[in-house]
Amino acid sequence: MEVRKILIYLGSSFAGFLVATLITTSPLIGIPFAVITTAIPVVIIRRKEALERARLQHLWPEILDHIISGLQSGLSLAETIVALGSRGPVKSRSIFVIFSENLRSGMDFGYALKELKQTFNDGTTDQVCEVLDFARVSGSRDTSLTLRTLSNFIRRDLALRAEIQAKHSWVKNSAALAAIAPWILLLLLAAQPNTLRAYTSGPGFAILITGAVLTVVAYFWMEKVGKLSETPRIFS
Numbered sequence: 191m192e193v194r195k196i197l198i199y200l201g202s203s204f205a206g207f208l209v210a211t212l213i214t215t216s217p218l219i220g221i222p223f224a225v226i227t228t229a230i231p232v233v234i235i236r237r238k239e240a241l242e243r244a245r246l247q248h249l250w251p252e253i254l255d256h257i258i259s260g261l262q263s264g265l266s267l268a269e270t271i272v273a274l275g276s277r278g279p280v281k282s283r284s285i286f287v288i289f290s291e292n293l294r295s296g297m298d299f300g301y302a303l304k305e306l307k308q309t310f311n312d313g314t315t316d317q318v319c320e321v322l323d324f325a326r327v328s329g330s331r332d333t334s335l336t337l338r339t340l341s342n343f344i345r346r347d348l349a350l351r352a353e354i355q356a357k358h359s360w361v362k363n364s365a366a367l368a369a370i371a372p373w374i375l376l377l378l379l380a381a382q383p384n385t386l387r388a389y390t391s392g393p394g395f396a397i398l399i400t401g402a403v404l405t406v407v408a409y410f411w412m413e414k415v416g417k418l419s420e421t422p423r424i425f426s
Contacts, residue, residue: 203228214380218390222402229406247312248348249279254341258334267326285309313423354418361416369409
């Protein structure tokens with residue numbers, strides 16, 4: 191997987207270098223673009239992973255509803271969770287199928303929940319699994335009520351996060367615009383001989399390389415500023 195990522199980074203870098211060189215007819219100007227485009231796959235992969243975690247996290251209210259329904263129908267906690275492999279949300283079924291296989295292979299329920307935590311990889315799952323493990327150990331009759339309360343809390347938390355995320359989206363959009371605008375302008379101005387000579391000289395090339403590095407650093411800093419902190423994994 192790491193080799194694949196490295197190949198993606200190199201491919202993106204070469205594509206940026208090639209496009210900039212073809213437009214400006216200068217390999218020297220293509221080098222800063224190669225530096226910048228190397229960061230593009232990093233941003234895409236990070237956002238894809240964050241989106242995948244968010245999608246799984248948003249399934250928990252529905253999953254808890256299934257668990258509550260199973261408990262109220264007389265099923266045990268283990269049977270209810272195993273049933274999620276066929277009756278739960280489609281996107282999470284494969285995860286609970288693995289959970290079911292772990293139990294059938296003789297794995298302890300608590301360890302199976304730990305594996306579930308690692309698969310979902312978010313703080314919300316940690317909280318739910320701790321509640322489920324405590325319910326299994328204590329055998330509390332109020333498990334359904336506790337899970338219902340937890341489900342309502344998660345729904346409110348996800349709704350609040352979505353609202354804050356929408357308001358912070360302008361930060362990410364501004365960061366992307368601020369990062370790309372000067373380089374688009376450079377491509378347009380590079381058609382002029384004077385601009386081309388200025389930036390292919392020693393000082394001009396140094397300015398471009400410095401600008402490329404600072405652009406990447408500034409963009410990731412803005413991404414960090416506009417990122418909403420995730421639920422801490424206290425029980426991981």
